[in-house]
Structures are given as structure tokens and as C-alpha cells.
Amino acid sequence: MFSKEKTIMEEDRVRFICKRTVVSTRSVEPGRLYHFSVLDHVMEPNQIRLVYYYKTSKTREPGEITKKLRESLAYTLNCYPIITGRLVKETDGKEEKEDVILRWKVKSNDAGMRMVEARAAGSVEEWLRSVTREEELKLVHWEDMYHLHYYWSTFNVQVTEFESGGLAIGLSCSHLLADPVCAMMFMRAWADLTLSRSMMAPPLFHPLPPRRFANDGLISNNQLLSQYIKSCSLMVSPSNVAEDHMVTVTLLFPDPLVRAGENESAISTFEILAGLFWICVSRAKGKRNELMDMSLCLDVRKLLRLDQSYFGNCMVYHKVPYSKPVKTKDRLLLFHAVEEIQNITKRLDYDTVMDLIEWLSSNNGAISNGSDLVCTNLENMSHPRPMMFEEDLVLRHMSCYVKGPVAGGGQVIVLPSPSGKGPKSRVVMISLPQREMTKVVEDELLLSFSPVILMKNTK
């Protein structure tokens, strides 16, 4: 009986149908070149994968919803010339003569974006019950950059229809063009257009605004800046965990604030969860006297007074130092950890980030998080209006993966939970090496928060 189950699991549940290119419905003005900001350039070696699951109550012809999505995607792409363009390393005559190193730009040539169509056996519910990281990544199409980058599509979409009902939409993109926030905003814009024929929040493309008021000098002790300086000059050793040995577990935390015993509204659920995982993962790594290195990935759009629909990278990585005692009771340790985290989240300010941006304007390099634990805050990506492509398609689950040097030695991504689970509940995706993962999921402190396992690591 067990061997039969195993074969069913190993058989490819996802069946590839076809691959094509979706182009915008209006032709673009030829020859425009879009520049990347310094925050974009620093994220170049990484990629993002998103998977959105929808369940439906209506039965449809196979391929019907895919066709509709393809058409609405063509209309959506009218607002995203950066996605339909291609990467080039040209000069537009505006650079100074000293700039010998040509950096990436996007040439808007109307080439379109790749779309893959697939079918999957079973229903969305069955899939979610038994899926693993490898299987989930089959729902997202990705191709590494071709030798001829002019023919490589930076964004890929995969629409997988489940035979017994439901839909999965996978989006993958190069981190050079977008961060998870704007990738999710793109999905939202696409959903709005499909549902109501109008886009509520069209994207904004513009360079990062310059400093508002001149500063007297760099802020002393700018930890954010020093972290980037170290990373860009390759003083950070790369992660010693190979990509394919990572496993991912998704947990739903119904009410983390209440479980932590915190009733103050000053602490956000992200801070609690980040603190929690900081402790659990450090313990899993065998650290008894200190907490491991951790970086927080934070969206700084609000800080820079940018609208949420600003399209481009706008997330920074900030290491959290820990200087308090470790050998205390769990609750106290958690309290200390949250305090240290709050030092960063509450005190990250405009000038700190602007110093970083100004430093990056004259220095190249890519940010790498070595073997740190990286906690990404995406909990504000929910919206009172649900993200639906059609009236009867209800968002069931959302997954997010980031691959590349910024993923560090382990990742914790805090996402909003689908509606119906409570406004304070959160979905957390944890990616760690296998051994650490088994210890983390059995950690007492973690279990005291009563998490519900949504996606486990079956081996």
C-alpha cells in the first residue's frame, strides 16, 4: 500500500500543455529605455516566485479560464512596458564618459512575457494537503537567463488548471526588476482588470526621488549602510547551504499576538513572529549562548514617501544585533528579541535609507545575506477588497519564494492569511536545511503558538 502511494506522489501531477508569449494589446512607443534604480541593481542575482491558489464553486470547461486570463493579461501589459521589454546593456548617451561599466537597462521593444499553461490532477484542496516545495515550484515556470539576454523574458506566468476544480497562478521574475511587493501588486492589477475591466492601482515608474533636505554629513553608526558595504565588497561568505537541500514548511498562526500575551498594539505580528523564529532557528542550529545572525527585509516605500504602486525594488535588508542574555525563560527571551527587532523597525528612518541609496549610486555590487536568517515582512500586502479574477474564484492560499544570495541560510516570509482566518492571523513560509527544520517544528516555544501546518515537508 505504501509503495502505491509513493508512486502516485512521484508521478508528475502537473502536466505541461504549451508555452507562448503574451503581448500587450497596444503597440509601444519604440526605442524607450528604462533605467533601474540603485536598489534594483543591488538585487540582480536573485529571483522571486509567487504562487496563488484559487478555489472555485463553478464548473468550467478546461482551458476556458486560462483563455480569459490570457486575454486580460494582454490588456494588463499595456500598463507595464517594463515587463514586455527586454534587458540590454546599451548606452543612451546620457551617461558620463567615465562610466565604462554599462549596467542593465530595459529596452521597451514590445516583445511580451512568457506564459505557460498546464493542467494538474485532483483539486486545489487535495494538492495543498500533500504538496512539497519541489512540487509547488512546478507550478511556476522559470528559465535562467539565456546567453542572448535580448530574447529572455524577465517575467513568466504559469496558469495551472486543476482537473477537479481550482486554479493556480504562478509568477516568477528576476529580482532586478521587481520586489515581492510590486510583483504582488502586479497580480492584483491583473485580477482587478479581469474582474472589473479597470485597474484600481496602475503602477508608477519613476526614478527614486532625490534627498529632500541636504544632510550635514552621513549619519554616524549607520548599520544598514555598513552591512551593505560589507556585502558589496564581497566580505560576506556565501551561504553554505545548497539550494536544493532547503525544505519549506508553511504554517498558519491564528493569533500570534494573543498567544504571546501581548495586548499592546505597539507590537506588530511580524515583530513577534520574527522574534519567535529567531529564537527557534538559533536553538535548532545549536546556539546556546547567543542568537544567530538575522536580517530583516523591510519595505521602505512608506519611509521614502512612495506610493505602494511604485514599481521597482524598494526593500532593504537590515541586520539585527542581539546583545541581551539568552539563557532566560522563553517568554522573557521572546520579549528581548522583539525589543531588539523593534529597535530596527521603529528606528529605521529616511536619512538612513537615503545614505544607503547615495552610497550605492557610486558603488556597484550585490547584497548577499551569507548564512543569516532572513525575515521578510509582507504582512501588509492584504487589502480589504479581496483579490479575485472572477466572482467565484476565491483566493485560497498564497506562497512566496525568493532565491539567490539574499535568501541567506534560511528564510522566514510573513504573509497575510487568506480572508476568513482573522485579521491578526498570519501565514509564515519557512525555508531551512532539512535538519534544522525538523528541530524547529518540534520546538516548544513554537508549538505554544498553536500553528496549523499548511504545507509540510514530506520525505
Added chain:
Amino acid sequence: MPDQAPMPEFSSSVKLKYVKLGYQYLVNHFLSFLLIPIMAIVAVELLRMGPEEILNVWNSLEFDLVQVLCSSFFVIFISTVYFMSKPRTIYLVDYSCYKPPVTCRVPFATFMEHSRLILKDKPKSVEFQMRILERSGLGEETCLPPAIHYIPPTPTMDAARSEAQMVIFTAMDDLFEKTGLKPKDVDILIVNCSLFSPTPSLSAMVINKYKLRSNIKSFNLSGMGCSAGLISVDLARDLLQVHPNSNAIIVSTEIITPNYYQGNERAMLLPNCLFRMGAAAILMSNRRSDRWRAKYKLSHLVRTHRGADDKSFFCVYEQEDREGHVGINLSKDLMAIAGEALKANITTIGPLVLPASEQLLFLLSLIGRKIFNPKLKPYIPDFKLAFEHFCIHAGGRAVIDELQKNLQLSGEHVEASRMTLHRFGNTSSSSLWYELSYIEAKGRMRRGDRVWQIAFGSGFKCNSAVWKCNRTIKTPKDGPWSDCIDRYPVFIPEVVKL
């Protein structure tokens, strides 16, 4: 001195223009010029004779009853024979062109990218395609059917059938709506599609979809190339002469899906770059009741076939390449052969449509060449005097350039052809109808205007149709050009940098 030289030229060219105008007026209205003096003399005579003298002359002619009756019967008999033997007027009631959905659009960059991904080991063929596309005269809004958008393309029979259904049924639905015709009233159905010929035929598919009558006369023309549209019109005309009080629907299309060449032979990659999705549905009728609402009357239709000449026969040839992929091989002397076929066609159609002034000049120059001096340049009749509008098959930029040169047409005359090539690509037999639709959308079609449609096809064939506009056509609200006509005409550069 230098100032003097151009002046005489200018004044002489103006003088020449007036001489030409005078000559044309004289020859074309020769009979009326003869008639005027005769009528003047008769009128003067009548005025000279008083009313009594006229009455006397009338009474002196003794008419008795039998003579009067016989002569009147004779007159009635002659006129009846004349009216019965006159061919029926064939009307083009209305037509509709298929507008492809915007989601099927293929910009140059996407086409080149797909080509590069599919032909990864043949960069020279990709380069060749890029050069063709740059100089093709196509725009960024031409459309390919969904099956060709895949990487790699999947030209299955199912996909070809669904493309056929999509284009033909949309065009026909539009036609039925425009004309108010009920499917049960269709008497003749002709479908022409050169490269896709399934069983049951496309005409059977149409009959099945619209539940047409069981005694319908249906025809399916395949393999006849881009000139098949006019061949269908010719067939419809002949049938409408035989069947009184009938109407005929013609569907002209080319199904791209099964004919996408998947090899890498250069001469055979050309059609991939130029052929695009399109279709047209035309309603023709010989009913008297349609003469008020019909858009055009068919004046002449001339077909010329050069198949007897081997070079013409082999110039557009479908064959397998070395790897077994089937494609259409276009030979290098296609333009020369097209020019010859056109000359043959013009020789036949010239006498039918040219005004007497041009024909006389042509005759004189012919006599001069044959008898006096063979080196004399042949006189090319000025077809601009015979037609107000020209619809040249948008086979490619080279075809339009060649015909513009040969017929000495201005940019405005070939504007419809060039803009159709830019917006829709080479849609094969339906391109003539897109061009006609362009002229109507620009509001240039007035009552009495004559239109010349020229189509070239494999074989090698050159067919022409001459239509006369029956009523001034208001700019249509819908139609394939309705959303973009304001942007046209566009300047099409010689080479588009990709």
C-alpha cells in the same frame, strides 16, 4: 541664360497639359461633337420652315395602319431581344472583413524572438527573417492565429479548423447582420481558401453552421492562390447569369495555421514573415430589388493565366525541403513574371475600360512601333483616367512598388494597398476587400467612382475586376478600420530598425 531655360520647360509642360486635356475631351466626346452641328442644322431648318410647312411635310408622308403597326411591332421586337440578351447586372450588396482580436497581435520583437528560440541552430536563417521583416512594410499590429503563438508552433488540424471557424464565422455573422439576410435565403455559396482543404470542405462547414438550404449551390475553391478571390467573383457572376433572382455569398480567406513553414530554407521562410490572418465575406446579387442598397456594380472581370509558360508555372511552388518540411518556394524572378502577367492582363482590359482618347493613342503608338520604328517606346495608357481608385493585392512591398512604377500611379492611389499591408499584413485573397474597406473608411468613395482590383496568384495568374460605385458610401461606423483609420496614412520607412 540659366533663368531662361526652366521657364520654357514649365510653360511648355503647362501647354502640353492643356493640349492633352483638349485632345482627350475631343476624342472622348467625339460623337456628341458630331451630333451638335447636325442638331444645329436641323433646328435652323425647322425654324426656317414655318409651322404650316412642317404640317404639310407631315401630311405628305402617307401612313396607313398596317405600316404603322408593323413598324411599331418591329421596334418592340428589337428592343425586347436587346433587353433579354443583355447580361444581368451583378450587384455587390455589401461585404464584411474579419478584424482579428488584439490578443492575436504579433509585434516584430515577438516574431523575431520566437524565430530565434525555434531556429536556435540556424542564426543565418533568423538574420534573413529579420532583414525581410525590416523591409516588409508590415506594422506592429498584424495578427497570427493562436496556434502559431506557441513555442514551438503546434499546427494541428484541429487548430486549423478552429482558426477557419473563428475567421469565417465572424465575418459571416457580421455580413448577415449588415445586410439583414437570412441564412435560409442564400442561393449560392463559394468559399475560397488556397492552402487548407479539409474533408468535409470549408463550404460544407459553413452550411452546417448556418443551416443553409439543401438545394444550395456550393463551391469550394482551393489551391488557386491569392487571386482566388476574384476567381470566386467570376464564378459567382457566371452563376448569377444563369439563375435569375438569386444571391451569392463569397468567403475569401487564407488559413495560416497549417502552412507555417517549420524548416529553415530561406526562400521558403518568406511567406512566414508576410502572411497574416484575415477573411472577407461578400454578398452579391442579381435581384432588381437590391439595386438601391447595393454598394457596387460589377463592370468587368478579366482573368489571365500564364501557366502555359514554364517559368511562370514554377515561380510559386509548394515543395518539401531537404529535411522534409513542406513550404512554398518563391523564385527570385517573381517580380518580372508578375510584370509580364500584368501586361497581358492590361492588354485585355485596356480596350474595355480606357476612354477612346487613350485607346487611339495606344493604337497609333502600336502602329508606329510595328510599321515605322520598332525602337519607339511603347505607350503606356494612363489608367488614372479610367479609374478613380486602385486596389492592388498587398502581396508585399515589392509588388506594390512594381505596380506603382508600371502603371505610373501616385502615392495616393496606392495608399489603400500600402496601409492594408501595414495594418493587416498579406491576408492573401481577402486583402483586396480590406483595401476597399480602407477607401470607404476614408470617405473617398462617391457614386459613379470606378475601382480596379488587381490580384496576382500562383500559377501564375493575374486577375482584374472593375467595379462601379452605385451609391456614395458614408464612412462606416464599424469595420476593420474603424478604430485606427484616424492614424492612417502612416509613413512607412524603407527599413524599420529592429
